[in-house]
Every structure is written in structure tokens, then in C-alpha cells.
Amino acid sequence: MSYQSSWRSPSNIALIKYWGKKDPQLPLNPSLSFTLSECYTEMTVSAELETGFSLKVMYNGIPKPSFGQKINDFFKKLDTCYPWLKNASIVIESKNTFPHGAGIASSASAMSALALCLQSIHDDFNEKEPDDNNWFQHVSEIARLGSGSACRSVFPVAALWGKTSTVRDSHDRYAISWKEHIVPVFHTMQDAILIISDEEKSVSSSAGHQLMENHPYALSRYTAANHNLQRLMDSLEKEEGMDEFISIVESEALQLHAMMMSGATPFILIKPNTLNAIQEIWRFRKESSIPVCFTLDAGPNIHLLYPVEYATTIEKWISSRLVEFCSGGQVIFDHVGYGPVKLS
Ligand code: PMV
Numbered sequence: 001m002s003y004q005s006s007w008r009s010p011s012n013i014a015l016i017k018y019w020g021k022k023d024p025q026l027p028l029n030p031s032l033s034f035t036l037s038e039c040y041t042e043m044t045v046s047a048e049l050e051t052g053f054s055l056k057v058m059y060n061g062i063p064k065p066s067f068g069q070k071i072n073d074f075f076k077k078l079d080t081c082y083p084w085l086k087n088a089s090i091v092i093e094s095k096n097t098f099p100h101g102a103g104i105a106s107s108a109s110a111m112s113a114l115a116l117c118l119q120s121i122h123d124d125f126n127e128k129e130p131d132d133n134n135w136f137q138h139v140s141e142i143a144r145l146g147s148g149s150a151c152r153s154v155f156p157v158a159a160l161w162g163k164t165s166t167v168r169d170s171h172d173r174y175a176i177s178w179k180e181h182i183v184p185v186f187h188t189m190q191d192a193i194l195i196i197s198d199e200e201k202s203v204s205s206s207a208g209h210q211l212m213e214n215h216p217y218a219l220s221r222y223t224a225a226n227h228n229l230q231r232l233m234d235s236l237e238k239e240e241g242m243d244e245f246i247s248i249v250e251s252e253a254l255q256l257h258a259m260m261m262s263g264a265t266p267f268i269l270i271k272p273n274t275l276n277a278i279q280e281i282w283r284f285r286k287e288s289s290i291p292v293c294f295t296l297d298a299g300p301n302i303h304l305l306y307p308v309e310y311a312t313t314i315e316k317w318i319s320s321r322l323v324e325f326c327s328g329g330q331v332i333f334d335h336v337g338y339g340p341v342k343l344s
Helices: 065-076 084-085 105-125 132-146 148-154 205-210 218-236 239-262 270-289 308-325
Strands: 001-018 030-046 054-059 089-096 158-161 175-177 189-194 293-296 304-306 331-335
Touching: 001 105, 001 158, 001 218, 001 239, 001 293, 001 304, 030 148, 030 189, 030 205, 030 218, 054 065, 065 105, 065 132, 084 105, 089 105, 105 148, 132 148, 132 158, 132 175, 132 304, 158 218, 175 205, 189 308, 218 239, 270 293, 270 304, 304 308, 308 331
Parallel strands: 054 089
Antiparallel strands: 001 030, 030 089, 030 158, 030 331, 158 175, 189 304, 189 331, 293 304
């Protein structure tokens, strides 16, 4: 019996950062992200059942055995959800709209796309119709086992992952949609990703999470993340919440990197041009009063966030003052988006 499923799934950018986890891939603090639109993975998974297990991974049309280990580890966690998986020949064909290793969370889009495809195949196999809300919640839980941040990518606009006392439905095992709690201006947010460096990161996210164990500031960080989350949720509910939004988002980005720099085995992922760009962003915001701010992933690249009404001015400013800090002048223009799309 053969089955096939294709999905497009976007990346996401965390505003409140998840950094630190416990088994089985559960977060040590809640996080909240915007779902992106233009940075996505398109994936087709083909499964030939009852043939014995095999896995072939193709990326941009080329065999990529190096991705196999992470996917095999993911599959091992799915034995009970998808019993058919351990006896199937799986072919994964995947492509990204953004360069792999460009410091954009490619694991979020790829692992969410994989979870979506696997669940669709599972439904076909069981001749089950997906029911909307619980379906995405379940896929979010599966995606989390592949990559923590991937669990947030399956929801449109924004997602909250991790238990927080003020949100009854919040959970460590899956993300929930945060779209309904956000006023229109934040739905229009643009994300210009300044590629400061497209080199492969020197320390992976998994290693980074691990270094939070026994980190001298871990508990203060988790307290700060919880506090920032409450403030961010408040600011997202108000049209006049932009100043507060900016201050929280930038502080979260810098706290993430401060954790990297202050553990027992310190490491630095930002580059001199990350700091040059940040100085320029602060100068420009002060001078223009335009509500533009930055956040950072676990890498040197800058996500520049601003409402769509300022897009023309910001794009001119990027060309004249920020592009010089980008590797090969690369900038990816993205914006808040509407979540995954089933392709077949
Ligand atoms: O999902 P992971 O294990 O790649 O971790 C992602 C960590 C950050 O991107 C730095 C923060 C986040 O919440 O996405």
C-alpha cells in the first residue's frame, strides 16, 4: 500500500524565546512567535507500507543522507503514534525558499512540514477525516518532538507554546493559536531578515539548550521570560502597545544571546555586523520615531520587525544603511503569515 502527502509549512520567529528544555523536548519557559509567510518548506512524503523500514531524504532534488540521523531520531519517538512507520519505506522530498543554514529556523518549517505529512498519511491509512482544531494541536505535538520551535509553525499569525498560569489552554506539549489575541497592526508586521552571515552556526540549538542545564542564570532567565510573556501578551492586545512590544522583543533577543555568552561554556553567535546593524536600528528609530525593532534567532542574523505602513521608508533605509552589514547584500523580505497549506 502506498500513500503520499505534500504540505507547505512556514518558519516562525520567536518574540519570547524558548531556550532550555527537559525530556521529552518540553520547554523550561513558555514562548510566543509570529508565523512567517515567505520562508517555508515544501515537502512531499511518500510511504510504501509493510516493506521493512528504509528512509531516503532528498533536499532540492539531491539526496541528503546527512539529514537522515535527525529524522531517524524523530521517527523513533513516533513508534506509538504511527505504528506503521517502523515497517515502511519512506521517501522525503523537501525544498526551502530560504537558504539552509542561513540562520533562519529551517528546522521549524521542515519538522512541522514533516509532522503535517505524516499525520495526513496516518489519516488516509485509517480512512479518517481530519477535524480542524484538535488536528493542528495534535500535529503541533508531533512537530515538537522533531524540533521544539516547529510546534509553533502550524498556526496562523502567532502561536504560544508552553504552560503559563494566565492562559488556561496553554500547554508544554503543544502550541496554541494566538491569532485572536492580537490587534490588527501586529497582523501587518513585516520581517526583513538581514543575513549578516550565512555560515553554518558554530553551536547548534540542541547544544545551546543543553548548556542551559546548570547555567548560573537559568532560573532568573525563566522568571524573566515568564514576566516578558505577560507584558508582551498585554501589548499585543492594544493598538497603542507598540512601544512596549519593541522594548520586550529587543530585550528577549539580547537575553537569549546573553545566556549564550554567560554559561560555563560560553559561546558567541552574533558577529560584529550584528552589533553594527543594531546600533543603526537604534539610531534610526530615535531619529525617525518609526516603530521598527529587531529580534535575533540563535544566530547572527537580524529580523527587522515593522508595521506594513512603513514598508517603503524602511526598504529605502535598508538599502542605504543596513545592506552594507549583510553578507553578499542578502536581505529576505517576509511578513506575518497564515500558516501551513496542504498541497496534496
Ligand atoms: O527549536 P529549536 O530546538 O531549534 O530551538 C529554537 C530556539 C530559538 O530559535 C533560539 C528560540 C525559539 O523560541 O525559537
